[in-house]
Amino acid sequence: MSSTRLVTVLGAVVRHQRHLRDLSQRQLAALAGVDQAAVARFERGERATTVPVLERLLAAMDVQLVIGVEPLDAHLDARIDDLAARPIAERIDGLNVNRLLDRLTDFPQVITGCAAALLQGAPVPVDALEIALRWQDAKLFTRWLETNYGQRWDARWGEFGGVWLEPEEPGEHFWSTRYGEIRATMCDELPETIEVRHGGRSYQVVPLVELELSDPRAAELLRRYRGRQSASGS
Incomplete structure (x- = not known):
């Protein structure tokens, strides 16, 4: 694991523990006796902190760090x-896909990314419903987000909120809503799809062969999954 990867993982751990306790970055900084800007930079993975400061941040939330080693990216293999x-x-x-799709009725969309791969049987990790959405429907999507308490991911601060909701505004196309988290791929025309059915319900999804050509994240996870299949002889 590179130092950059380690800083990113540790920052995510601190952010996750802080969110579990409903603490703001300013509140955590005050409890740990550090600068709020330093907490923000660390959570974003922009700057490493010292071990004593990391211990103070965690101790302020009544947790401690446990050190171990494992093969590179073993957490992905374990999740798969x-x-x-x-x-x-x-x-x-676990993806909460049906609850979200039942409410995404104001504009056409199709399922893409890792969510589409999962619906086609590939056991790849998914952290949000991923949809392809046309630019011409961006305003309808914005109104839907406003109605459903949407907050956009702010990469600068490493949390939801504080930035414009509209897809046209700069920033990652990733939102939290009252029904779950959504990642969007904005496009001029929706990609070709296939239909898959589960539990009596149909889903329009981008096929695996297209995901492997157009979605680097999904393609990498699919390669890992197939590699594990080959290694196990299944």
Whole structure:
């Protein structure tokens, strides 16, 4: 694991623990006796902190760091193995996809990215419903976000909120809503899809072969999954 990767992981750990306790960065900084700007930079993975400062941040939240080693990116392999052992219906429930799709009725969209791969049977980790959405429907999507308490991901601060909702504004196309998190791929025309069915419900998804050509994240996870299949002889 490179130092950059380690800083990113540690920053994410601190951010996750802070969110669990409903603390702002300013509140955590005050509890730990450090500068709020330093907490923000660390959570964003922009700057490493010293071990004593990291320990103070964690201790302020009544947790401590446990050190271990594992093969590179082993957490991804473990997650893939865990998902592969679960029925696909359980994987779909974990993504909360049906609840979101039942409410995304104001504009056409299709499922893409890792979410599309999961619906086609690939046990790849998914952190949000991923949809392809036309630019011409961006204003409809913005109104939907406003109605459903949407907050856009602010990469600068490493949290949701504080930036414009509109897809036209600069920033990552990633939002939290009252029904779950959504990543969007904005495009001029929706990509070609295939239909898959689970539990009596149909889903329009971008096919795996297209994901491997156009979506680097999904393609990498699909390669890892197939590599593990080959290694296990399945």
